[in-house]
Amino acid sequence: MKENRYEIRIGGSGGQGVILMAVILAEAVGVYGGQFVCQTQSYGPEARGGKSKAEVVVSGTEIDYPKVIQMDLFLAMNQPSLDAYFYDFKPNGLLLVDSTFVEQIPTSRVIAIPFTRIARQEFKQEMVANMVALGALGHLCPQVRVEHLREALLARVPPHTRALNGDAFAAGLAAAQGVDLAALPHSIVSEEQGDEV
């Protein structure tokens, strides 16, 4: 169908903060950016571990089906979630992975950044790997403006962690700015054909 629907999925392990990332992203796009947005998630009954995914659908018009149909952007924080949730990747979609944990990559349209390693080395806290990834997402996702994302992030996290989260966000942003997007290969399936597949 002809519409400007843009679909993002974030996959990881329960406890990595993928839902928080999606909530911040949705807030940046929907509240600060003024677009229609639907943010959904699916996870198991475990408090930690297990596969977890969160999705954000962005559109200029009201969104009917709230979940991802075909991903434009997929951020995988570990290998099991990449394996499990890669199936509806769009031709010409963009895959972003945490190369600390992801070894087998199913497409060449990929950007690999070691989010967790950056978090460990620069901030001595693996916990902020999701905010590092969010910084990268801010640069790579055309639907969101970096300043909206930063604002939404700082408003969501507990006040005493603002500096740490803000720095982690900046580190991820810097890492993504070093990537040459134009060098990525295009899919052999055109965007229009892709819709029909």
Added chain:
Amino acid sequence: MSGTGAGRRVLLQGNEAIVEGALAAGCRLFAGYPITPASEISELMSLRLPAVAGTFIQMEDEIASIGAVIGASLAGVKSLTATSGPGFSLMQENLGFACMAEVPCVIVNVMRGGASTGLPTSPAQGDVMQARWGTHGDHPIIVLAVSSVADSFEITVHAFNLAEKYRVPVIILSDEVVAHTRETFVLPGPDQVEVVDRMRPSVPPQWYKPYADNSRGVPAMAAMGDGYRHHVTGLIHDESGFPTQRGDEINALVRRQFRKITNGFFEIQMTRSFMMEGAQVAVIAYGSVARSAKRAVRMAREQGIDAGLLQLVTLFPFPRKDVDQVLRQCKAVIVPEMNMGQISREVKRVNRRCRIITYNRVDGQLITPEEIFEELGG
């Protein structure tokens, strides 16, 4: 978290929107017991109610939760509880008490996979018939289904209004998808929300008959502590509220309880038509599935298929008038549900000659637009 002022654009979950809707409708007591996927309602209520001089109680279980809700409502306070399938099962006995004693209250059931503890984190629509018939005995009840964040706000306000107007428990059926989907929503200000309050007695206390009939069939309701001493029981009672065995009084009470809902049918029956003009084939859906259906209908229209959607907001009393119109208009109707066919059976009861296709999915996943589109002939 939300806790925000009116008129602001906020990102809310369905569960959070239910809280905002309840507060806007005047709800000032929440008693509940946490359960996935309804816990956010409790959580947010515990933050918001104290700020508006309301009462939040985390109870020992769901039986006590609805007990507290009924008690508070009898004392004149609009009350809410929220749960999921397993907790809803525990509430059934007291739900019957609320029906018999005609206590207005709202019960949210965020449906997850069942039976038993089932699938705590996955959506389903398996509690539709339980909402209608879960408690024993012949009883009228109102059941509403929500499909979005905006719905979760508006329908919750409406649920309270109907409960107050008809003195009946109202059940809101949400599901895991609606409950946890975040969407932007502009919270209406207090002056933008229509709020209905129960009729209070206008007679002096000594003349008050708590269950006296009137033209609407809805007796005026005094609050406990207002000086209108009266008796409330789960036994069949006469106008004064005391138990009776007299056939004429039993008959009058049961029939009045049904009559008040029948009288209000056209107000209570809420549905939404989408692209029904000229439709030859229609989808009848509710809850999160209605969203998939909407997309499926748009996809079908793009392919030149004359498809339409009737979204059911009221599930009970079953919106048979609106459904009947669709059945007269269309050659075939698809009823997709995340259960083995609960509303589709109701549709078949209304049906005369239309072809009804039941489409079921029970694997803990939302039915996709493509699945419905295929059924539409796409």
